[in-house]
Structures are given as structure tokens and as C-alpha cells.
């Protein structure tokens with residue numbers, strides 16, 4: 001909720017106000033971008049110094065976990081355990097980028113009469129625009145490599161998580177030189193002004209595919225390069241020779257992590273028709289270990305959805321699926337008496353690819369299971385679909401590798417799902433976006449190339 005000058009953060013479990021954040025005026029936005037631009041001249045010069053400060057950021061974040069967690073949980077809705085885990089992995093991402101090595105200069109092929117060198121240089125001010133589902137990690141996954149590469153950063157968090165992101169940025173600002181990291185608050189209009197600003201030399205965006213399209217258009221006038229980490233609708237394909245119970249148990253935990261609001265959550269399973277009962281029984285049994293409730297209450301594993309629109313969207317998909325003949329195996333209720341945006345983990349079967357709960361990115365705690373008889377049909381369906389973020393294949397490694405080879409996605413996991421590591425490149429293909437975060441590829445995404453060629 002917001003008026004034109006203030007963003008109001010609401011606890012999605014209790015619907016109580018958590019706090020307010022002033023919207024950044026366009027004049028102030030220009031001032032902050034200018035500060036980041038001015039800081040760039042010095043920040044870019046000394047890589048060892050930069051990486052030392054990134055290590056300090058890692059340490060500071062780790063130290064402040066107990067201080068950040070309550071606010072994070074109240075404003076976002078996630079459990080205390082997940083909020084702490086997210087800050088921990090963010091600190092790890094800083095540490096990884098503090099250690100990372102890459103070539104600032106690479107050798108050019110020899111030619112008669114000249115010598116040349118190929119330099120890999122920072123771009124300048126980077127805009128980091130992030131969504132509400134993992135507002136801390138998705139931010140650090142951008143700014144740690146961007147800063148390591150020698151850029152400065154202006155951050156714009158999703159409106160509804162301004163307090164927690166503001167707090168994290170404050171911690172980083174107290175560790176880094178002035179202007180190296182700046183923050184602006186507000187809705188799409190503030191995001192747009194940031195993207196279109198002439199001083200911004202790169203936009204790194206994580207969010208929905210729809211907004212990703214707009215950002216690409218907005219960046220066109222200034223020919224600003226963009227990295228887009230967009231939506232996903234990850235399938236889990238269970239093969240005949242899979243450990244059915246094992247796969248179902250792991251997928252249940254993954255599907256409802258962060259209340260299903262995760263770009264790379266498994267969002268549907270394709271299961272051999274004769275193994276559906278076995279799969280659903282094991283999946284439903286694993287759901288017993290996922291109590292719903294207030295994120296800060298001990299024992300809670302699943303919190304509310306983050307906002308009303310998201311709850312209504314997911315509930316609508318579930319209702320339509322049931323009207324269309326789907327069976328709810330388990331769940332479907334709210335799971336708590338709290339007044340917030342709750343929908344308990346829900347397993348549905350007897351759906352096919354035409355049901356919206358399967359074909360759209362539901363981004364919530366409803367998991368559909370689709371029966372198949374020929375895996376070629378599953379692969380043909382995936383080929384037609386717009387997203388290509390992640391996928392998992394479950395079975396003997398030999399068979400799973402053959403199926404994985406046929407899937408267009410940024411990550412394909414075998415006998416696991418959502419196995420993200422800061423050391424590995426991550427990103428999407430098709431409508432899930434382009435560009436990579438993580439590993440050395442993450443830093444390369446924030447570097448430009450310059451050739452210096454000398455005639456002798």
C-alpha cells in the first residue's frame with residue numbers, strides 16, 4: 001500500500017503496519033545517482049581494496065543476522081529460519097566475490113606491426129532492481145559481483161520490502177565508502193526514472209517477465225545493457241526408474257519453501273501414470289512436516305503469501321483447477337486463524353497441461369501433479385512453453401541425463417531441485433530472461449571490454 005510520498009509496509013500475517021518509508025523524489029533520485037557516479041572514479045581503481053571491503057560486508061551481514069531477522073520476517077512474511085538463511089547465503093555471496101579471481105587484461109592475438117591488449121573494465125553506475133520474494137539475496141547476488149568488478153550501485157527494492165532492504169543497505173553503507181551503494185524507494189515510476197537515467201550504465205533486474213519486457217523497452221533510448229532474471233515455471237520430471245518416495249519427499253519441501261514464492265521452486269511434477277498414487281501418498285506425507293503460521297512463531301515452516309493480489313491469484317488458479325476436475329489430495333484451507341494472506345500447502349492431481357495451475361507461473365503453495373505415459377509428450381510440452389529457468393529430472397543418472405539434455409533451461413538438476421550455489425552461474429533462457437549471476441559469469445556480466453591497440 002502506498003500514497004504518493006510514503007510506502008506503508010504491512011505484515012502479511014497480521015495485516016498490522018510494520019513501518020513507513022519515504023518515496024524518493026525525482027530530484028533526490030538524481031542526486032543519489034550523481035553520488036554513485038562520483039564515487040565510481042575512485043572505487044574502480046583498486047581491486048584488492050574493493051575485495052577486502054566485500055569481505056567486511058560479508059562479516060557485517062553475518063554479525064547482524066539476529067538484528068535483521070524480526071523485521072525481515074514481519075515485513076516479508078517468511079519464517080525466521082528462512083529469513084536468517086537468506087541473510088547467511090547473502091553473506092556467503094559477498095565472501096565468494098571477495099575471493100573471486102578473473103583477468104582484468106587478456107592477451108590479444110599477435111599481429112605484425114602492432115601490439116594490443118584486451119581490458120575488462122567496470123561500466124559505471126549499475127541499477128539493481130529487485131522483487132519482494134527474496135529481497136536480500138537477490139539484491140546481494142547483483143551488488144556483490146557489480147561492486148567487485150569496480151562498479152557503483154543504485155538499488156531499488158520492491159515497494160513492500162523497503163524497510164528490510166533499507167536496513168541491509170544501511171549496514172553496507174556503514175562499511176563501504178560514501179556513494180558506492182545508494183538506494184531509492186518507490187514504485188514503477190521511480191524504477192523507470194532510474195532505468196532511463198543517462199548516468200546509469202547497466203540495469204540488472206530480477207522480477208516478473210511483464211516488467212522485464214517494460215525495462216528492456218525503457219533501456220532502449222539510452223542503449224543501456226540489461227540483465228533480466230525473470231519468471232519461471234519449473235517442471236520436475238519423474239522417470240520410471242526414479243526413487244518415487246524420495247523424489248516426492250524432496251519436492252514437497254522445495255515446492256513450499258518461501259510459501260512457493262520462488263522463481264526456481266518446482267511448480268509442477270510429471271509422473272508416470274502408474275506411479276501417481278505412490279508419488280502423491282509420499283508427497284502428502286511429507287507435507288505433514290510443514291506447519292503453517294506466523295513467521296516468527298517457533299516451529300512455523302510456511303508463512304503467509306506476501307500480498308493480497310498474490311493470494312487471490314493463486315486461490316483463483318486452485319478454484320479453476322477444481323472446477324475443471326482436479327482433485328485436492330491435501331490442503332486447500334488457510335491453515336491458521338491469523339487474519340493475513342494464508343493458503344496452506346496444497347497438492348492437486350488429475351490436472352493436465354491445459355489447466356492454468358500448470359501452464360502459468362502460480363508462485364504460491366499449490367503443487368499440481370500431471371500424469372504421463374510417454375516422456376516424449378512431456379518434452380514436447382516443455383518445448384512449447386515460454387519459460388526456461390529451471391527443471392529437474394528424477395531417475396537413474398543415465399536416463400535422467402538423456403532427458404536433461406533435451407531441456408532448454410538455465411539450470412537442469414538431476415535427483416535434486418533448486419540446488420543453487422553462489423559458485424555456479426544462474427539465469428534463464430526464453431522468457432525467463434538472459435544474463436547470468438553467480439560464479440565468474442556473475443562478475444563478467446558487470447564488465448565491459450576495451451581494446452588498446454598500439455602501432456609500432
Ligand code: NAD
Pocket residue numbers: 129130131132133134138156157158159186187188189190191192195206207208209211212214215218229230231232262263361363389428432
Ligand atoms: P515485479 O516484476 O512486479 O517487480 C520487481 C521490481 O520491479 C520491483 O522493485 C518493482 O517496483 C520494479 N518495477 C515495476 N515496474 C517497473 C518499471 N516499469 N521500471 C522499473 N522498475 C519497475 O516482480 P515481483 O512481483 O516483485 O516478483 C515476482 C516475480 O519475480 C515472479 O515472476 C518471479 O518468478 C520473479 N523472480 C525471478 C527470479 C529470477 O532469478 N529469475 C527470482 C525471483 C523472482
